[in-house]
Amino acid sequence: MSDTITSIQNPRIKFLASLQEKSRVRRKEQKFSVEGVREIMLAVQGGYTLLELYYCDSILQQENLNFTSLEGAKLIAVSKEVYNKLAYRSSTEGVIGLFKSKDHDLSLLNINQDSPLYLIAQSIEKPGNIGALLRTADAANIDAVIIADPLTDIYNPNIIRSSVGCVFTNTIITETSENIITFLHKNKINIYGAALQASVDYHRIDYTQPSAIVVGTEATGLTDLWLKNTTKNIKIPMQGKIDSMNVSVAAGILVFEAKRQRDFTN
Template structure:
């Protein structure tokens, strides 16, 4: 299939996916670039509607073997219109937003990151990549978090958003479900007595990480039953939220899989 007109109905729908309103209404989003498209094509968790490539650039060599009927060739003008970058990469996929279940988040060995108003796409992307890398059970996004399907967030995940459950929930409601369970709810505090290397992270653990400027919302501290600190030996005042999350996730992985 080939499209050359900017007024084509498909093109109009794709352009709308550059806005949150359009993504929410269509329940779809765009991933751009050969790497992300390939990650999506290789994932069993992804429902791809179309793969769209620029007629003048052609299909990247590493994707030639995947070509099928749902692939659409478009003019350079359409590719520019549907991209949020100054220099379009020449290929994108239109993907249906997946409704992940919560089952994996509540088992007695669950490893989950609860994100409270994380606003920077790069930070959220790094948290998702780190959670994916350690084999975490999933991510929970609360109110005020940057849109998971915003093009900048999607790019920053480097494809990890395809690999593990990421759910958007009211944090008060979902934290109530684990309040009297065996799952420990943890956040970091400079005033905590124990550091992240001293507590047992082999049990089910949910890490609450907060906004870049204001931290975890005060009302969520009610659900925290363990506070820990990340040791800082130098003169840095603190670590950013993505780095702190990564350290905690990897300490949990070390305790669970790599104890000496």
């Protein structure tokens, strides 16, 4: 234990703030911060190394956090003023963890499964959408989420918050579209791209074979590179006035149809 930090100018506090604000710093230092009891515990359970734990006694309900499971982490008390400067969420729990990042290289993806199911998201910009995709992937218990041509790192505080910690419960890979497509072809994994061009209704596809469901942005959809390399393009029939829906909603429909088919055949 250490004395309580009461100044926002403290070097530790300034460093923690820089991790929250700047992707460049997170990548360089290979560290990131996590706010909230559930999210911290999910990160620990997901095999992430907790380096430091910052807590505010006047906010934290200590019975909600199992300190004995956080052995090896340095416990650092902070004042309420300091904690409120660091807190990213409007409703807070008085605890922030400093973690070591993991690698998310494509080479680390385990393909030993008989029939893997992957969700691939290309160039999704909004952290909230990425977080929602990760929640869907966790709910469906798919084999991996692959972020193609990422526009932000997955340790963005908004992604952690919007995923409700599911950024730690999923296998996540980040890679270029070119390398992902090469990997999928090499491993004979069917590629089903969500697109309107030359597509069939999504429920007409057999997803019980090795499958990757690929979604793009709502504004531009998938790039030509993906459209030229899909096994088949798939669409969700729209019955209203518009021809698209939120990417996380669309991904949920597609992924759970694949899971429905797999559960039915098992």
